[in-house]
Amino acid sequence: MKKLKISLLLLLSLMLVVVTACSNSDKTAKDGKKDVKLQFFVSGDNVEGGALAAMAKKYTDETGVEIEVVDVPYSDMATRITNMVQAGNPPALARTSGFNPVWKDSLGDLDSTLKDKSVREDLAIKDEEGKVKAIPIDLTAVGLFINKDLFDKAGVEYPQTEDDIWTWDEFVAALETVLDKTDARYGLVMDQSDHRLSTMLYQFGSKGFYEENGKYTTNPETKKGLEYFFKLNDNKIMPKAVWSAGEDPSSMFKSGQVAAYYSGVWQIKDFEKNIKNFEWASVYMPYEKVRATNLGGNYIVKFEGSGVEEEAQKFIDWLYTKENYQEAASLGGYLPVVEGAEVDYGVGEAGTKAYEIYQNEMASSDPIAAKLKAERDVLQLTSEKTPGSAIKDNIVKALNGEQSIDDAIKNSAEALTKAYSK
Amino acid sequence: MTTRRKDKNHKWALAFVIVNMVLFTLFFAWPGVLGVYYSFTDYTGISANFIGLENYVNLFQDKSFYKAMGRTFLYTVLSVPLLYVFSLLISVLLVNKYTKGKGIAKIIFFFPWLISPLVAGVIFRWMFGESFGFINYALGLIGIDPISWSSDGNMALMVVLFATIWGGTAFNMLIMMSALMNIPKSYYEAADIDGANGWQKFLNITLPSLKPTTFMVILLSVIHSMKEFAMVQSLTNGGPGTDNTFLVQYIYQTGFDQRNIGYASAVSMVLFVILLLFALINMKVEERSKI
Numbered sequence: 001m002k003k004l005k006i007s008l009l010l011l012l013s014l015m016l017v018v019v020t021a022c023s024n025s026d027k028t029a030k031d032g033k034k035d036v037k038l039q040f041f042v043s044g045d046n047v048e049g050g051a052l053a054a055m056a057k058k059y060t061d062e063t064g065v066e067i068e069v070v071d072v073p074y075s076d077m078a079t080r081i082t083n084m085v086q087a088g089n090p091p092a093l094a095r096t097s098g099f100n101p102v103w104k105d106s107l108g109d110l111d112s113t114l115k116d117k118s119v120r121e122d123l124a125i126k127d128e129e130g131k132v133k134a135i136p137i138d139l140t141a142v143g144l145f146i147n148k149d150l151f152d153k154a155g156v157e158y159p160q161t162e163d164d165i166w167t168w169d170e171f172v173a174a175l176e177t178v179l180d181k182t183d184a185r186y187g188l189v190m191d192q193s194d195h196r197l198s199t200m201l202y203q204f205g206s207k208g209f210y211e212e213n214g215k216y217t218t219n220p221e222t223k224k225g226l227e228y229f230f231k232l233n234d235n236k237i238m239p240k241a242v243w244s245a246g247e248d249p250s251s252m253f254k255s256g257q258v259a260a261y262y263s264g265v266w267q268i269k270d271f272e273k274n275i276k277n278f279e280w281a282s283v284y285m286p287y288e289k290v291r292a293t294n295l296g297g298n299y300i301v302k303f304e305g306s307g308v309e310e311e312a313q314k315f316i317d318w319l320y321t322k323e324n325y326q327e328a329a330s331l332g333g334y335l336p337v338v339e340g341a342e343v344d345y346g347v348g349e350a351g352t353k354a355y356e357i358y359q360n361e362m363a364s365s366d367p368i369a370a371k372l373k374a375e376r377d378v379l380q381l382t383s384e385k386t387p388g389s390a391i392k393d394n395i396v397k398a399l400n401g402e403q404s405i406d407d408a409i410k411n412s413a414e415a416l417t418k419a420y421s422k
Numbered sequence: 423m424t425t426r427r428k429d430k431n432h433k434w435a436l437a438f439v440i441v442n443m444v445l446f447t448l449f450f451a452w453p454g455v456l457g458v459y460y461s462f463t464d465y466t467g468i469s470a471n472f473i474g475l476e477n478y479v480n481l482f483q484d485k486s487f488y489k490a491m492g493r494t495f496l497y498t499v500l501s502v503p504l505l506y507v508f509s510l511l512i513s514v515l516l517v518n519k520y521t522k523g524k525g526i527a528k529i530i531f532f533f534p535w536l537i538s539p540l541v542a543g544v545i546f547r548w549m550f551g552e553s554f555g556f557i558n559y560a561l562g563l564i565g566i567d568p569i570s571w572s573s574d575g576n577m578a579l580m581v582v583l584f585a586t587i588w589g590g591t592a593f594n595m596l597i598m599m600s601a602l603m604n605i606p607k608s609y610y611e612a613a614d615i616d617g618a619n620g621w622q623k624f625l626n627i628t629l630p631s632l633k634p635t636t637f638m639v640i641l642l643s644v645i646h647s648m649k650e651f652a653m654v655q656s657l658t659n660g661g662p663g664t665d666n667t668f669l670v671q672y673i674y675q676t677g678f679d680q681r682n683i684g685y686a687s688a689v690s691m692v693l694f695v696i697l698l699l700f701a702l703i704n705m706k707v708e709e710r711s712k713i
Contacts, residue, residue, distance in 0.1 A: 079678055082467065100681075102468055185553065241552040244662040245572035255554055384466050387681035393664075400575075400663025414678075 004008030028194070029174065034203045036311055037252070039065045039091035041081060047269040048138070049273075051211045051332030052095055058327075059318060065311055071191035074098070078111035090303035095137055097298045099125075099380040107133040108309060110316065117320035118339040121409035125299065125377055129175045133381060135320075141365075142294040144285045145253065145261040149278040159284045162360055171260075171286035175237055178259045187237040189249035190262035195294055199369070200262070201225035205289035208372045209391070209416050218409060218418035221289065226395070226405050227347040228288075233399060235318070244400045264296070266360045269333035270411040272347045282354030285361065292366040293358075295373045297337070335359070383420055390415035395420070437645035439595065461687035470684065477688035480546055487689065490672040497579065497668060498647040501586045503527045503642050507634070508587055513627070516595070525710070535592035543656030546585040547572075575665030577657050582666060594639045600636035602628070637708045642706075645697055669693050 013421040040056055042049045049071060070091070072080055078098040085091050085106050104127060111132040114124055131382050151158055154395040158173045159165045166174070175187030190196050198208055204225030209218050232238045240248040253261035254271075256278045261267075262285075271280055285293065300319075302312045318324060322341060329343040335358065336343050345351055380386070391412040398408035461477055463470040481487055493564070512531055515521055534542065549556045550571040558568040571577050608628045618626070651670040654660065660667035660675075669689065677686030 086467075099469070186530070239553045241570070241573045241662075245552070245578065246659050246661055247552060247572060252553060257554075384468050384681075386681045388681070390680075396661070397663045400573075400661075400665065402663050402665075419680075 008184035009328060011285065021344055028321040029385050031419040036308055038093060038308055038312055038315060039066055039306070040067050040069045040315075041073050041077065041091045041096070042069055042071050043077050043096060047093070047273075048266060048316075048332045048334075051328050052137075053335070053396075054331055055319060055324065055328045056315075059315055063318075064345055065313075065315070079242070082106075084349075085303070085305075086356075088305060092303060092306040093315065094301050094303075094307050095298050097296065098303060099134070100383050101381060103301070103303075104133070104347065104381055105285075105316045106303050108304050108313070109133070110135045110300070110302060113313075113316050113320055117317070117322075117325075119320060120337045120339065122374070123297065123337055125381055127382070134301045135300050137300045138329065138332065139367050140265050140296040140335065141336050141362050142196055142262070142264045142296075143354075143361055144283050145263060145267065146281055146283050147169055147256060147259050147278055148281045149256070150178050150182050150184050153252065156181075158281075162364070165284045165291065168286045168288045172232070172237065175259050179236065183257075183258050185257040186239050186259070188232065188240060188260045188262060189242055189252050189258050189266075191249055192246055192392065192396070194268040194389055195296060196262055196264070197229065197392070197395065198372075199285075199294040200229060202292035202294070202366055202368055203285065203287045204228065207368055208400050209413055210372075211417075211421065214255045214417075214421050216413040216421065218413065223405060223409060226409070230405065237389070244396060250265045261374070265335060265355070266333065268347065268351055268354050269345075279350075281350060288333075290366045291361070291364050292369055293361040295362070307341060319414065335362075344410070352416065357407050385419040385421075387412075387419040390419075425631050453493070453555070453712065456691055457687045460684050462693050463472055463684045465684040466681050469684055473684070481685070481688050481692065486667075488670065489690075490667050490669050491662065493579075493666060494648055494650075497650065497666075498644055499583070500579075501583055501590075501647045502640060502643045504587055505594060506584065506639060508634075509591045509598055512591060512594045513598040513602055514624070519637040528564070528664050532592045534589045538587070539589060539653035540656045542585055542589045544652045546581060547657050550581045572658065573662045575662055575673055578662060578666050579693060582657060583652055585657060586647070586650070588645070589653065594643065597639060598635055603634055605631045633711065637704060641701060641704045644700055648693065648700075662708075 004206060038355075040052070042052050044050075044052075049069075053069040053071075056069050060066055066191070074097060077096045078100045079092070081090065081094060081096070082100040082102045083102075085102050089107055090103075105174045108129045110124075113119065114121060114132050114135050119137075124132050125134040125141065127133050146158060151174075154177055159246050172187070174272050178184055179187050192202070198206070201222050202208065202298050205219070205221035206225050207219045207221070209222075211217075233240050234244060238280065239247070240254070242249045242252070249261060250257050250267070253263075254275055268282070285291070298318060302309065306312065319328065320338060322338065325336070326341050326343055328334065329341065330345055333345060333347075334343070335355070345355055347354075394403070394408040394412045394415075397403050398405055403411070460470065462472060462474060464473050464476075490544055516524055516527060516531070521527070537545075550558075552558065552568065552572045555571065556583060562692070571581050581642060605628065609631070610623055613623050613627060649670050650668055651674065654666065654671060655667060655674075658666050660671050672692070673686045673689045673693070676682045676689065
């Protein structure tokens, strides 16, 4: 009797452990049709991500299939999903901009959606066998915003059409005048990101970092661009704390005390809604050698092994149906990736003009941006190692006086070689 | 008969601790063993090849590692005494019979402990924001130039220290207050008869009586400081540059951002050895002081 009690206790405690360890995977257990629940991991702010949450809700209303939208920060997405995939418990779907090679075998083929819904094929990610592992949901581009009130007050002109685009020197001179004649604190802020800085470097003629004879390297224009960027980080034109210490440039611009903000199309919806104390405008970016923007965007992926693959595919097909896609794009302010989609952003005149400017920037950008983006996106999914944000980290170190620009370039190239060279 | 009873107790004892043992093995010992194994491989999260001591060899030639370690030590050396002094001061004040409003004061001093370190980081980041922070704004109002709280490495460390003391005092204070209240009143009465003043009583009665508590508080604070992560992550993110990157953050960056898990595991092992050594030294000193 005593023995029985003890063994019962042992059994109970073991069960407790097992239950705690596995509490996360109980969703596959109940498989009644009514109980189907899709987990949809989404990153993005309340506008971009919120658009998909709204679409998910609409889908639930129409079909009764429940979709649980899980909001995950961009920087955590890859790690979170990787852990879930390794635990054999992936979400049904995700909207993501980052990948991990661990996912490769768990990603479902989205070829049918790509073809049937005329999604832009050049932006899709395919594996070595040509299987479509991720399709784009939105396209983003880098661009420039100005505080129109400050520019007007200082009486400084800015390019209105593509014919009178400014050079970097002209742009910086304009910022200096604005700083002189108004009470603006800073001339320019730029997001602390590889992606934005590379855009500026492309404009200076940089070809980015590319592989040559098994090693990553770059052309001399990269250094020229970087030197220019360092010169701007003087606490007058640009506040040093943004790049060296990670202060938030977006809220600085929104405060109305910064003349210009080098960011991207994803800000428009947010600015439209949240900037009330001054007038802002999207303007053409300056150039030095060539005009360039940088592409970005998010992908939709579907996971095998979620237990609800079919339902996930149905939702994706529904989402990419033209009317629904147009609605999502208009809610989230996406540049469309479905052919023939016409998006009404509902953002008034300034907003509509802003979207037009981005379309023009993309059309006349140096092709290097699109080429490098496609390469890096595929590498994220196929290369076991990753350089992380090596370029940014090295620039930040150099800006903080920990190394020279030459070393920053050398170390960035080495990190890329180490991660990507076969 | 007695042996039987003893046996039965053994079984019960085992039954009661078995849950803990299983949990400990599963969630502490096993990951620990895995960590040691990974530190000898080039594990990236996908595949692992055994590479012997290569991670350790690289590690001991890695400037960033020494920098992170140096900075962590500096942070620990500065934060532990400050934490100790502040919590001692506050707890002495709070158990003093002349202090008024103890109840409210306790709540106020304890409040920061209830806030997640991540949130504390965000609060301090907002207060000490360089361009648009509250402190610089207030300084501006009284005509002082803004201070580079975040783009100057030493200033940033000061803000981190400030946040550490703000957030960490409460816990130590709690331990010390109970220790202070447990010092027999008769000691102080005897000292009063001998004509000792307040300072003398503090030095010769309070401090020596607090010795065991002091050891514990210092050991816990050192371990906590060496492992500081969440608050720094949200406050400075190791910046400016890598000036205030502490060891755990360095582990996080190499392990997750660069997916170099083998290397990160090796750094963890070094941190583990340092903490173990410190704990051993601390225990030895404590033992010796008891005799």
